[in-house]
Amino acid sequence: MTNSPWLSLSDAITAMLSQARPVSATEQIDVTQAKGRVLATAVTASINVPPSDNSAMDGYALKSMNGNSGQSLIVVGSVFAGASTLPTVKPGQCVRIMTGASIPPDCDTVVIQENVTRQGDTITLHADSPPLANIRQTGSDIAQGDILFNAGHRLTATDNMLLSSIGLAKVTVYKAVTIGLLATGDELIEAGHPLAAGQIYESNRTGVAALLNDWQVNLINFGIVVDQPEVLKTTLAQAQELCDLVISSGGVSVGDADFVKDILDELGEVGFWKVAIKPGKPFAFGQLGKAIFCGLPGNPVSACVTTEQLVVPLLRHLQGESNIDGSHRLTLRAKVTTAIKRRAGRLDFQRAIFTQSADGTLEVTPLAKQSSGVMTSFAEANCYMLIPASTDNLQSGDWVDIQPFSLADITRP
Ligand SMILES: Nc1nc2c(c(=O)[nH]1)N[C@H]1C(S)=C(S)[C@@H](COP(=O)(O)OP(=O)(O)OC[C@H]3O[C@@H](n4cnc5c(N)ncnc54)[C@H](O)[C@@H]3O)O[C@H]1N2
């Protein structure tokens, strides 16, 4: 592994993915519980969907040779969804049919009821009904033998629907990744307790845990650990026994109470320690005994940015998801609305607000407070605005990349 002091974000992700071996253990779980889990085996359709030709609409099934506008036909029966015996339909006849009902063998078209007039048992067509009109053909959604998903695919809610539609009750997925999370710092105190002089409330675990929980993980909370190397060592040694991935926050920089990197060096191996992103420069990655280790910087915004930009792609890789790389997040182009003075050096993740103008152009305005200790600008922002490491000052109207926090934010003013 490289010990380069300043890796680019993409080199850091590449280094992590090549070092970390994905979980190999698998389990069978109910499809109803599978959203967000990663398939360990491909899923092949064992049946056609739909399994038989059926009606897409409520109306009348008939032969298309009788399906011209103006034609009158005798209604000889009804077919409901679920019916297993189907009526015989002769030339000049039709059957009433409901959406989802199987098409009788003699019929090849369905006319919707809005396009007929019915008097007693006779209908008259007011529109042509060509072959296959309003018929969902056998296997038109899924053909028997189709590969629906390959191993390494992360299931969505609608994927679960698809799996259920082929009658699958269980799927084989990779076992959930177990993550140990701890915060370091003598100044930190749990929410709900009174603050003494010099203390602050510990907040990083709350945010980091919430970000990670979006990915269906097992989280073990190792609490707040004081700035004493022996205590930290004991906690980390215990965590690597129980976890696939251990994540700490704080103590990763160069202060006299920043022990994380040295302990990683002692108990395991430091892969890299500095990434050219802002915020989030001090980020320790390596092997800690049996577990992969990520040491997040203590500043809250830095902890969130490094979780989203570095830990999440690593986690997705550990979970067995295929094709993960540095471009794992949705990135759009937007015009910056204000000039920004800065020095080239690190890839900057500024908290910003994006909007869409009447002509469809996305515009983005960075928030004034960009310090990595300021959480309120996260609450106001709806995206990250990215300024490449090589870019100096930006002029109003320059194009930049943005990463929306969530798709729902696209409509936020
Ligand atoms: N001389 C230098 N000093 C610093 C550098 C540097 O390169 N040279 N880097 C700065 C940067 S950038 C960052 S980011 C921080 C990261 O430092 P640590 O990871 O060692 O973090 P701490 O010193 O423990 O804490 C930083 C800051 O964040 C608060 N904090 C820590 N943990 C939590 C938590 N769980 N919840 C809420 N707040 C937390 C802590 O009280 C500090 O204020 O180092 C800079 N220094």
Ligand code: MOO
């Ligand atoms: O990298 Mo620090 O995270 O710039 O505040």
